[in-house]
Amino acid sequence: MKAQNRLDSIAIRVDKEQSLAAVLTDIESRTSIKAFFKVQWLEAFAVDTALNGRSLAYVLDYLLGSTDITYALHYDYALIFIKDPKVDMARANIVRNASLRRKEIHSVTLGDQRKFKPGVMLRVEGVVIEERSGRTLQDVVVRLDGESRTLTDSLGRYVISVQPGEHILSFSLGTYDDSFVSLGAYAPGQLNATLEALPVLLDEVVVSDQQAVNRRVGQTSLSVSALKRMPSMLGEADIIRQVQNQPGVTTVGEVASGFNVRGGSVDQNLVLYDGVPILNTSHAFGFFPAFNADAVGNVSFFRGGIPAEYGGRVSSVLDISGKEATDDWHGSGGIGMISAYLAGGGTFNEEQTSVMASGRISYSDWMLNSIRSAYSDLSESSVNFFDASLKVSHRFSDRSKLTFSGYTSADRFSLINDSVYHASNFAGSLRYTFKFNDKVDFSAVVDVGKYQYKLTDNYLTTAFALGYGITYPSLKLDLHFEGRRRVSVGLHNTYCMFEPGYLKPTTSESNAATIQIPEEHGLESALYVSDGFNFSEKLFVDVGIRLTMYNTFGPGTRYVYDEGKPIAIQNVSDSVVYEDNEIMSTYKGLEPRLSLRYILSDNASIKFGYNRIFQYIHLVTNTAAVAPVDVWQSSNSYFKPQKGDQFSLGYFMSSRNGRYEAFVEGFYKQVDRVLDYKDGASLILNTHPETALIPATAYSYGVEFSVSRITGRLTGAVSYTWSRSFRQTLSSFQDEMINGGDPYSSNYDQPHVVQLNWRYSISRRWFFTGVFVYHTGRPMSVPIAAYTVDHVPVMEFTERNSHRLPDYHRLDLALVLEGNHKRRKFWDGTWTLSLYNVYARKNAYAVFYQDNGKGVLQPYKLSVVGTIIPSLSYSFKI
């Protein structure tokens, strides 16, 4: 602000402290100066006797220098004060948005408006707690006038410095209702906030990459809120599908229960439900999600820079926590086209014990039965699934707590011809946590996971039962220190029992063979330490190391194959038999982890991540997606563990008003010893899988760009990913090479991926949401020639994955009508009208070949979704 002569010559004289407004009125009476201002603008500024003798120009600059109020002198007498409207507008916007979202705004004044020290920044601090339980909340985003300022620490504390004056302070965290405070700050002070868990069970998972600047590289927090608002397939809200819409994540199609992260395969994702790995994440072979979104609390997704506490899968971690009841008794439910669900919970025993339960069951048979088509037999088929969860926790004291979490899902699929497919997942855990003090806590977890399936055929002459199962109990001990450093130490042990499969006839007339593949037993142990600290004011470092070991135990037989020959049964030279509990193979791995965050400014940071991870169990598959009869294979004497290394580097920024966030992140990943299949290999019930699989090196690299708008009536994100994913076999035997040992595209090498999602509030109750996805068609091989040998037709194909399916793209829209917005009402219902695949594109799921009757294979395209799929669903909460 430029000094102005006239104002320099006017000296200040006050007898006692007066408001600036009063001083100006006095000056007007003494001089020809006329001041134009709004009294309330200047009342906050006080002039005390220490300023006597100073010029008016000096005093104005001193008091208003760092505020949004400026002044100017015109015609040597008119002193005009101007208030910059932007800050007010931003505040007004926040207030408007908050009221649009039916938020209450509390008013808090710190200090006396008349008695504050001008020009001094005020320290405002406080603790954020959960309304019901009184527990402190970590990682709450604190925003001042819409600009994000800080996160609460592990004890729920925050500190910010503010200019004196009127502000809007907001607090937000994942599944909690945002809290807004209209703050009059005139003195340093304490301001505590309470957050209320969203009173209802989730509607849908909305991806909110809040605080992109402050999170780890490669981390996304999927906050589960406002659930029924996104479009979905047949009205089933799907967490996995939301993950599939993250930058760097792709999927091979609709019947794909897994997802591919940064060019990795589906088995390289660690999906945890309350800490227990879940191996099958879908119902009905991938059509529907296996998790009831109403029962899910928080979801964290890491696709790079994976912390040391996680291990065992090389590509990503999807950590899902079951919802814990923290409120009065409440419930929710919904009805979709194929399933209905209920969830509910509450606390009792003076809120020391909480219970949360959910269940979902399908009733899709009516759809099958109601459709008349050429496939009339299908009305005899049925598709059923259910899932359920229960979470009970009890606080013995403020320090100790015991939590039980159980989850189960099951599928039953019966077919025209008497065969029945049955699959189930189970995950149960018992967790005890103990707080030694504010800084140290300990947890011990005993859990067990199980995945199994069975296929039975009851047709008289072919009757058989085919089964597979894996059970994995584990014990995990963790110790966390939270202070200036965030240190974690843990010991994790998981015992894996593989029942790799059997086939047996079930009637005496049956022709089915009897095959029993011997069980395998493995023990995965891990010891980790991680340390997160601020190396300097700007550089945050999280360094960790994880030491892993995997042992397999007898009984078992190891075949020795002739050296210098391909691994094939005819080349077995010897076999070694192992007794019960005798160690058959041992692998060790040292896994360094590093995550760095360098703050460039309040709104920008650079992040770096490196992780090495060993993976000891492998999904044996010759398809890109998870197939119903896939087999998880233990590492053993033949299959060495996969070793994955990933580097990622990203630049993150947010706009000053916190409305937009953007990032660009690049990665390079190499995984040694992934298992790829030999051409024509039969993988189901293979008693010698080592003869059907070849180790390959997988490598992928790419860049992800993302821009999101996170506040306002229109929110959403657009992202673009360019990446490549290759594999290469390294063997000297022709039989063990794919494409002659040259690199080839992996099944999910999809160079260009565009993802767009948005949510627009038409009014307080109406929302218009949408998702658009585009990706390059995935690789395939095509036939190029045909011939017969000894009357048998043979097709010649191009090298593996040398060509591509047509590109995939799809638009989904939804219109959501929420209930009225009275804050305390008994029943709150939401209608969602979803349109899946709006322009009815017949995206190719797979290309397969059928004999044209003359021995030549003709290509056919299978489109799982061939039309627009409308659905209407209703959900409620009480």
Added chain:
Amino acid sequence: MRRHVITIWLLAILLFDGCVEPFNAPVVEQQPGIVVDALLTDQPGPQSVRLFYSSGLNADLDNPELIAGATISITDENGRIEEFDEVSRGVYQSDESFAGTIGQSYKLTVLTERGEHFESDFIQMKPAGEITSLYYEYESAVLNQGHPELPQDAVNVYLNGKGAADDVSLLRWRWHATYQVHTFPQYRIKHSPDGTILPDPYPCSGYIVDNENKLKSIFPCECCECWPTEFSEHASVSNNQTTSNVFNRILVGKIPVDQWRFLYKYHLEVEQLSVQDDVYAFWKLVQAQQQGGANIFQPNVVKVKGNLKRISGDVAVFGIFSVSAVTSAIVEIDRDDIPIPPYVPDVIIQDCRNYKENSTNVKPPFW
């Protein structure tokens, strides 16, 4: 398993209006490769090799472009060379006395007129073991070939076999079968210019048309009774998942029941061939390619690898040189073995030799 997967499609089709439609796969222009179809057995010669170009995807596989003028020989491990003569375009045969000997190794050499040179490694002939029994079972409505509304019955032919002792047996099975058809070539007609219908018997029918425009037999019909032979068109190899040498209830053929095959009887001979590693791998891949069809979870995009190496030239070489000892067994399936007898055949007005492929009017010795 396959049915199961098909039902997944059906689910997709019903729930989501999913669909299966012909797909225009990217067209890869490629120079045709040369296919070598060579088999050396321990049975009395002549041994035979076929040489032809691979076909495009819409071509007739049974009539490929044969390659004449090549020089083909088989060399044994002692350096003895057996030269093959071209007996018809693209078909080369050894001397009648030439046959492989179990335990010996053989190498195939192919030199085309255009200078392409292909060779195999030395391949040892292993013993074929024995077929201990061959039997069949009738199964109703098992074949629908994409038309669930048209179920078709079949006769399944099974064998029990043994590999040669003290060896992991890699075996391949193939069959050929003969049956009888009869036609009425004498009933051919033609239209005269004024529109009247006139008899026009095939000359081989033994009938002529007399002055009154009536049929008259002047010698016995030569093309009214024929014996077509059909060959297995599916690769069938032993399971190498087991170290056992005994193979039980191997389904070697699924013979569709139609109006002709079991009208009198069906004479089927199964051969069990010993195959060396690379030859086994070739047939195993072909089998996987054939079985994988219609299964989205078991893709049949299988790159088949032959055992011939290109020494010179720039044309790709496909196919296989198989060195196999052979043991065989015969089964005759009678009309009475078919619970639901085939319906009466249509009246076919044709030279019976042209009605079915590989037909002869010479009654086979076993008939």
